[in-house]
Each structure stands twice: as structure tokens, then as C-alpha cells.
Amino acid sequence: MKPTPFILAATAAHAQIKTASIMEELMALKEAEWDTFAQQGLFGGSALYPKISNRIPCINGKAVLSTKGNNTYSCRNVDLHAFLSHEDLGSQAKAGNDVWGWTSPAGREFGIVGQRDGVAFVEVDTKTGALTYLGRLDTHTDATNWRDIKVIGHHAYIGAESHDHGLQIFDLRKLEAIRPQAKSFWWDFLGLFTPKPQFTPKVFNKTTDITAHFAGFGASHNIVAHPERNMIYAVGGRSGANARDTPCKGGMFMVDVSDPTNPTSPGCVPQDGYVHDAQCVVYRGPDVRYQGREICFNFNEDSLTIMDLTDKSNPVVVSRTGYNGVAYSHQGWLVDEGMEWLLLDDELDERSGTVPFGDGRTTTYIWNVTNLENPINTGFYKSPARSIDHNQYVHKGLTYQANYASGLRIVDVSGVEIDPTGGNFEEVGFFDCYPEDDETEGSLAFIGTWSVYPYFKSGYILLNSIERGIFSLKYTGRKARWYSGKD
Secondary structure, three states: OOOOHHHHHHHHOHHHOOOOOHHHHHHHHHHHHHHHHHHOOOOOHHHOOOOEOOOEOOEOOEEEOOOOOOOEEEEEOEEEEEEEEOOOOOOOOOOEEEEEEEEOOOOOEEEEEEEOOEEEEEEEOOOOOOEEEEEEEEOOOOOOOOEEEEEEOOEEEEEEOOOOOOEEEEEOOHHHHHOOOOOHHHHHHHOOOOOOOOOOOEEEOOOOOOOEEEOOOOEOOEEEEEHHHOEEEEEOOEOOOOHHHOOOOOOEEEEEOOOOOOOEEEEEEOOOOOOOEEEEEEOOOOOHHHOOOEEEEEEOEOOEEEEEOOOOOOOEEEEEEOOOOOOOEEEEEEOOOOOOEEEEEEOOHHHHOOOHHHOOEEEEEEEEOOOOOOOEEEEEEEEEEEOOOOEEEEEOOEEEEEOEOOOEEEEEOOOOOOOOOOOOOEEEEEEOOOHHHOOOOEOOOOOOEEEEEOOOOOOEEEEEEOOOEEEEEEEOOOOOOOOOOOO
């Protein structure tokens, strides 16, 4: 797919990104593509993408569901355990976006599945990976293609690009009551004589069934959670047509959720303008000047911007760094518990041709952040597939990348300290949930995977597809070669 004039102009003028409306134009570009895919019938619901309730192993590079439609998925070292379409999950729009997870104190695992018209709740069977649809919470205002979810404690925090949506706060313990967990012995015994009791998925009331609604901001693009400080940061916030016209300038809107029933805001962070996404930590890395402080690694369209938010009344820009290949700094994650290395994905470099070598293969930028005031881009990793990257999360030396049309890609990044250029990075597994381009080298289109959640103790992975639905997957490959952290 050729780059649009808007992409070419944007990549030729990075200095203007903070004052231009690149995010609005990018969103319009995506919506136009999604309209085209919808006209082609890709958002077909359960009739096109049937429910999967049993394990489909990856054999000889394929997970074969059926011969009906595009339901054979390319894979490596990743088995499919369950699938529910967005229609199965109660969505009228039949379109998805973000996904996050929650584990109850009893060890039950739940997914919060973002959709155009709200969120759906599923339970993951920790023994089989099967998915059970429990219910949903509709959008607070209008439907939108952009919805984001994070969890602190037992509450989900939900934002969206909808006008005046604000922050929905939902107590996830309500899910346990929908389908009470029974003692396995009695279920197994009684199941010999009578069916297990059925339940009806619940549509939660968006006013009376939530813990609270915070209306201090309107629309937001992403939600960043910092559990250690009980802080939520709504980023890319907007109250009008252009986020940069608001007092926050599209930056981080701070919400203190120490008391989820009464969220408050200590203010916002406009110092570096629009923030697309971020990861915030209590810093325990090697830069002694900042140890113990609240540090946020922000992905700010044309830079990696590191912020010190310890003093909420005086946020400080620690550093702001561009990089060769920049087109749209989108999202990223720290690699190691020592907080020395970070990965960054750029959402427009593949399509714009700014990516190193200009080959369209998904590119991940590697950063040494041992000096927070002078982070260094030491190298990059190239995926075997041509695709646009979107979201990635690192767990035990593996990064789980949701790369639009090439699906889930699992990469061993544990050797970054040995070779900071990325020379020993290795793809160890994948599951491509967009088979329509399998006969080509891949496609640089905004379709397929939106995001991934890889943190369940059971090992099951939730992958949310834009046009299809939620996949329950399990990685069967080797552990990260050089990972020496906690299991």
C-alpha cells in the first residue's frame, strides 16, 4: 500500500507534528480503511467467524478451524484454545480494539475486551483456555473505534475517543457473581447426572452498575495505569476537534484513584504536548538521580519523552529524544526489571518508508535508558513479516507484539544487554489472525490485531482482533534464552 500524501508530509516535517493535527488525520485515514474493509464484508460477525470452544493445535504452521471462509490461521509455537466473535460478545458494531485482563484473589482470570460500542467481559478457563462471555458495559456516550482499558486493583478504568466519555470505573468483582466458581469435584460428580446450571450474560447499566464516572476530561485516546501510585493518566485527551487546543494540549490528564469511588485530579501535563501512550514506573534503574521517583516513558508522536511526575504540581521533562526513522512514535515497554532497556514501536514508519532499509517489515526500536537524561537508540529489530506495529508488552524476556495484519508476534528480547543492536533478537512464535494476506509478503494495512494481554499466570494470552473477535492462545515454545528474572 502506497503512503498517502498526509503520511509523506508528516514524515518530512517532524518539527511540525506537535502543532499539526496528525492524530486526527491518522484517525480519519484508519476509519476510511475500515469502511472499505466493512464494504468487503470483513466485519461479518459470528456467521463469518464461528465460535471456537476447543483447542486447535498449531500443526505444520497452520491452525485449521474449517474450510469455511478464511478460518485457517498461520502460526508457529502458538495454539488456539478458544475464540468468540464480537457479535458473540454482544456488540452491535462487531468491531474491536483494546484488551486487558484481571486475575481475582481466587485465581480466576477475566478479560476486558474493548469494542466500538463498549466493553465485553469474558472468563478464561485456567485449565483449558476456553472463553465464557459474562456480560458487557456499553460506552458512556457515543460509539468510537478507539477505546482503552487498564486495571488497578479490582477496578477497570475505561476511556474512549467519544465526546464527553470521561473515565468509567467498574468493579470487576461483579463478574465473579455472574458465574460463581464451583468446587470442581462436585461439578464433575453432578455433571454425570444433570447439566451444570446455566447463566445469562449481564448487560451492566452504565450509570447504576459502575463504581464511579469521572468527567474531568472528555475524550481520551489511551489510558495509562500506574498501580504503585494509584494513578491513571488519560492521554491524547480531547474536548473539541483538536486535542492541542485544550489546556492539557493532548498531554497526560492525571487522575488519582486511591479512592475509586471518588477520583480526583491533581492537574494535567502539557509540557510536551500530545502524548499518545506511556508506561509509568517507580524508578529502580541505574540512574541514581531518579531512583524512587515516578518516571513515565512517553511515546509522543515524534519522540521518546521521559517525564518526572513525582511532584504533580510541577511535572518535569527529563529528556526528549527523536530517532532515525521516526514517523509516529506510538507505544512501547521496558524490557527488563533493571529498567535499563526499552522497546518502541512506530506506527507509521513502515508505510511512510522512513523505517531503516525501507522494506516495510515491522521494526522495533531498541533504547538504552540507563541515563534518563540521554537515552540512546542502540539498534532495531526487524520482523520476518511486512506489517504495521501497534501495541507490545514484555513478559519474562519475551515481547508480545500485536502487529495489525501479521497478528501476534512473540520475540525473545532477553539478550538485549549482550547485543544492544538487536542482533540476537529472535521471533520464537506467532499467530496470524488475518489470513487474507497470507499469499503475499504481508500488508501494510490497519486491519487484524489491535492489542494483546500476556500476563495471566495460566499462560493463556488474549488477542483482540479489530474485525473478528477475541482469541485465547497459548505459547508452546521455549523460554527466553537469557531471562534471569522472577518466574
